[in-house]
Amino acid sequence: MTASVADQAWLHDRATRAVIDALEAAGGPGCVRFVGGCVRNALMGQAVDDIDMATRLLPEASVAALRAAGLKVVPTGLAHGTVTAVSGRKPHEITTLRRDVETDGRKAVVAFTDDWSEDAARRDFRLNALYADGDGQVFDPTGHGVEDVRHGRIVFVGDPGTRIEEDYLRILRFFRFYAWYGRGAPDAEGLAACAEHAPGMSRLSAERVSKELLKLLSAPRPVAAVEAMAASGVLAVILPEAGSLEALRVMAAMSEDVVLRLSTLLPVEAAGIEAAARRLRLPNAMLARLVAAAPPLDLAMSEREARATLYRVGRGAFLDRVFRAEAMTGQPGSGDGLRSLAEAWAIPRLPVGGRHVAAAGLAAGPETGRVLAAFEAGWIADDFPAEGHRERLSALVEPLLRA
Structure with missing residues (x-):
């Protein structure tokens, strides 16, 4: 042709x-x-x-x-x-x-x-x-x-098993290229060879594996390829933590962010996420983001609760948690209100510091940190009032001065 x-x-x-x-x-x-x-x-x-x-x-x-x-x-x-x-x-x-x-x-x-x-x-x-x-x-x-x-066919040159035995990374490349360029069902002979030779991927460096996995997950439509990986046993070799793919299906339709997509394949708890990320030798910044996105978030929380969480974790981690909660619960779009709030609300800075505590009459020392922590907790609980800071601080300092 x-x-x-x-x-x-x-x-x-x-x-x-x-x-x-x-x-x-x-x-x-x-x-x-x-x-x-x-x-x-x-x-x-x-x-x-x-x-x-x-x-x-x-x-x-x-x-x-x-x-x-x-x-x-x-x-x-x-x-x-x-x-x-x-x-x-x-x-x-x-x-x-x-x-x-x-x-x-x-x-x-x-x-x-x-x-x-x-x-x-x-x-x-x-x-x-x-x-x-x-x-x-x-x-x-x-x-x-x-x-x-x-x-849109991804077919090995010559015998698939021979090509794979030359470099076991070609198993992951088979699925990655299918995610990016494939149409219809994966090539049956190639898929069978990948399944048969999957244990050989243990010879590969973690960096090569994670690079291919992230490239695959960044494809416009990665789900069919990951489903094929799971069915062939390949996913269990490189990411044994992955369970149901339903959250990935939801996330892939909502976001192109490869970190968010990967997060749906990892454990729920931070310790499991960290163990998987370190095994894959993911960059430290990616690991930190995955861990920060892990804690569950109530999509039905009030605006007041949302502002408190936003203040504590930051806008990026908050938005990641919203996306992850939508994917994990299978409710895409249910966090739109929280997203809008996060994007519109200017996260305030703590309005007092050590010099304000000193001005209230408390000498510098360990009590200063405890007073500031108590002030911050009350300020958050009262939904970040813009006024009354001096009075609130005095109420915390005066008992210490009388002691």
């Missing part, structure tokens, strides 16, 4: 053409092609973020050709044949055609080749094994990549 991406603006961008021209000056016409995501997304009519290229040139020859053309070169992965050319302040990743010599389920030892079909044979999915030359003509070495793009 013939296809073209000749209408893509990035294909004709001056910076990109400079990279193509530099490499072809050394290796001749056709020695370099666009590959992978940029070709796939262009055929799907989706945004292209990264420009990746494959070339017959050996890495050292690529570096020399690019530098001869006056382009900046970053040797990002010479051992695996990858260099990055910076042209027009844009990175263009260029990798020499490769074939796998040895794999262990996490990384591969490669040898360079000049055969496009060999390079395609080591890639994960047929829709990622697409190439396009400088004129935009698409090459489909597997013979099925273009059709897979058009029909």
